[in-house]
Amino acid sequence: MLSSLALGDGNNLGTADGRIALDCSIRETRQGHYVISTTDFFFPLVDSPYLQGRIGAANVLSDLYAEGVQHCDFVLMLLAASLDMTPQDRTICTNLMVRGFRDACTEAETTITGGQTVLNPWAIIGGVATSVVTRDEYVSSDGACVGDVIVLTKPIGTQIAVNVHEWRKRHEKKAKNGDTTGDKNWNKILEQNKNGDEFLTVSESEIMMHAAVRSMSKLNRFGSKLMTKHNAHAGTDVTGFGLLGHAQNLMDNQIAKVGIELHTFPCIANTLKINDNIMNFRLRDGYSAETSGGLMISMTEADAIAYCAELREVETVAYNYNTSSDAGTDFGPWIIGRVVESADRKATITEDAVYLEV
């Protein structure tokens, strides 16, 4: 089935047989292997062009990792230099973005072999990631079973963290230019701060953004490597459609009549209070968009416990994590749901769902 399945992240326009797009295009080659390919590109959402480059690479590679593909054969880079910048800024930013993208590809032990560069009003970074594999070298994302649990390897809330950061920057920029009207949403936060307890400090908003950037720029490669070892039944990654959206996409792709019940939402610290008090991003509904989000994997509970323990250990060493219990120091993974019988393959949120601050 999968060999003719049209799986693309950002659009369903090309879906050959009308089935739901998951992560990648998977095509059986005439030689009997499988070429797995995916493309993704977007506009800068963090201040650092270098980290933006890393995020762009992590995001496109993630689509391969979500299929349990261990190795990306090669990457094509998609790049636009921004016409809205001065030539000098443009050169600096573009070079840094490319360097971040390359460094992440090097970390992923893959090679950039080509691409396309244009001039565009807005900067663009992204790529195409391709791997040719045998049938046992990827996890087809259609084998979830009743009784499985659902693992998530990164926290959610990146969209909120990025937006709060934007609000604060806009507010500070206005203040610098003598404009005291400030940013509408940052003003709401300042207003909340007046109500007795400090609602959100500048320092907390910085920690929130730092956690988001660290999460977005992290490759899903360790999470992917352990998928096959721990017998994953199905997997995808969480991006623009949010946690529930991608859970639904994953279910739409299942052979068995199964659904997902999400019972735990690990949210980047303080994103929940922004969602609840300042602007509703639908984080609690599972629809807040993520960029370069985590893997969402269906596996038996025993496998999931072993998978989570091993991934936590591997990443703590690899990324030198501080494992104290401070906010912004728990990088996952977590068991966030379970697979149940479902005639119409629905993904839902349990009534008693827990929203963690991590």
Place this chain on the structure above:
Amino acid sequence: MLSSLALGDGNNLGTADGRIALDCSIRETRQGHYVISTTDFFFPLVDSPYLQGRIGAANVLSDLYAEGVQHCDFVLMLLAASLDMTPQDRTICTNLMVRGFRDACTEAETTITGGQTVLNPWAIIGGVATSVVTRDEYVSSDGACVGDVIVLTKPIGTQIAVNVHEWRKRHEKKAKNGDTTGDKNWNKILEQNKNGDEFLTVSESEIMMHAAVRSMSKLNRFGSKLMTKHNAHAGTDVTGFGLLGHAQNLMDNQIAKVGIELHTFPCIANTLKINDNIMNFRLRDGYSAETSGGLMISMTEADAIAYCAELREVETVAYNYNTSSDAGTDFGPWIIGRVVESADRKATITEDAVYLEV
């Protein structure tokens, strides 16, 4: 050598080993086959979104065809809907662009299996074309021999035709709004028209644009199919670097110490006089950029004669060409140069080069 060669059309940034980018990324797979992949995307340059979609597809597929690859396994589509349009215009234009892209992919007997869509100030159309082949299913572009001739399968001058069309449109738009200053370059043409003989009529500029659009939206698939049959030694396609630029890229990739002497420039009718009198696009120097240009192939003279005859016959039938000798009715191919000894692998233009109006 080619298996590790980094070949990308639009940028050399990712070139792994510093060699010149040609058309595609060609990677040997762990299974001993070759995955050939290429990406290209750009902004609209013709009025019709449908034809723009076709041109986008023809352009990206051309990179595979230039390697003599007969069949593209799958295509990912890269798309941006324009924020500079009204929502209604955006929907219409985007749908038409996608339809043109799909139709060209259908003509190429390939399938769109995914992609990415974003919102951007400017519309974007392009894609990623990939094929997995065995070693004898593509022409490595490094086998040109002294004594070979060079074949070109489409005329040059598309950049000039597109620009003249833009000038005229801008002129007419201004006139419609009561602004009599007109377009600077179209005014130059009108000025020339006053000097006795008609320099360029509106009708001639329309024929020029029509020839360019027809050429750009034509797939290079027949030209590619006949490459292996007629024993091509090396090939590339002509795009942004112009005829001489791509000839030089082709020579930089050769094993033998060979160069190219270009002796014939088949130019879309009336593009030469624009280049010579209105604005110097460096068409005579071989540097005028082409979009979705022809294949440039090195082969023996006997093979070239047979190749040209068969390609002309096949395309005349396939595209129902009018084969009268009117301007805009000769779609090629032509023998445009020869391969000579050259210690530093130079591509040059002969002193007595002929500039044809086709």
